[in-house]
Amino acid sequence: EVKLVESGGGLVQPGRSLKLSCAASGFNFNDYWMGWVRQAPGKGLEWIGEINKDSSIINYTPSLKDKFTISRDNAQNTLYLQMRNVESEDTAIYYCAREQHGCDYWGQGVMVTVSS
Amino acid sequence: DNVLPQSPTTMAASPGEKVTITCHASSSGVYMNWHQQKSGTSPKLWIYDTSKLASGVPDRFSGSGSGTSYSLTINTMETEDAATYYCQQCCSTPPITFGSGTKLEIK
Numbered sequence: 585e586v587k588l589v590e591s592g593g594g595l596v597q598p599g600r601s602l603k604l605s606c607a608a609s610g611f612n613f614n615d616y617w618m619g620w621v622r623q624a625p626g627k628g629l630e631w632i633g634e635i636n637k638d639s640s641i642i643n644y645t646p647s648l649k650d651k652f653t654i655s656r657d658n659a660q661n662t663l664y665l666q667m668r669n670v671e672s673e674d675t676a677i678y679y680c681a682r683e684q685h686g687c688d689y690w691g692q693g694v695m696v697t698v699s700s
Numbered sequence: 701d702n703v704l705p706q707s708p709t710t711m712a713a714s715p716g717e718k719v720t721i722t723c724h725a726s727s728s729g730v731y732m733n734w735h736q737q738k739s740g741t742s743p744k745l746w747i748y749d750t751s752k753l754a755s756g757v758p759d760r761f762s763g764s765g766s767g768t769s770y771s772l773t774i775n776t777m778e779t780e781d782a783a784t785y786y787c788q789q790c791c792s793t794p795p796i797t798f799g800s801g802t803k804l805e806i807k
Contacts, residue, residue, distance in 0.1 A: 621798075628703065629798040631798055685748035685749060690743055
């Protein structure tokens with residue numbers, strides 16, 4: 585069974601950094617592109633970016649590329665999202681997703697709340 | 701922002717009614733996927749590559765389209781189909797873009 589489990593969210597002060605993790609299981613992590621998507625409260629889905637199998641290609645939504653860094657550790661079957669200089673507009677549920685046919689599997693999401 | 705227009709934004713349908721949701725891609729030659737999201741849960745891939753149903757999706761659902769115009773159709777609406785549906789375009793620039801969402805309610 586494919587499982588994606590995000591962690592690392594919570595309450596963070598404006599201007600700080602935060603690193604989210606996504607633990608993958610049930611499939612060969614090395615064989616898939618992976619991505620991050622966020623959803624602000626009551627809003628739609630916003631694609632953040634993706635990383636290819638060996639981390640040689642990383643793409644971001646242009647408006648978000650200065651705020652986020654995506655990385656992965658294939659030995660640990662884990663995907664990461666580094667957030668920096670967070671603002672209130674970054675308050676959202678953050679999902680990791682396996683990128684086949686767009687996003688064929690999603691994690692349960694992790695909430696990040698930016699507030700002082 | 702890169703958000704694909706979807707229509708309608710919200711709609712209500714009676715059981716048995718036919719439902720069509722449309723999405724406008726930003727360019728042609730993309731792959732169009734659809735996701736279903738119910739309140740408080742993660743999205744689920746529902747339709748991929750324009751017209752292929754994801755595993756477990758009832759065959760009352762179908763997808764179609766070409767160029768820059770795509771649609772999701774429910775042949776006969778059922779109560780369990782009430783959800784928000786998002787289109788998702790892949791793989792142009794940026795590689796992935798989501799639609800604005802259509803909230804479908806049961807009448």
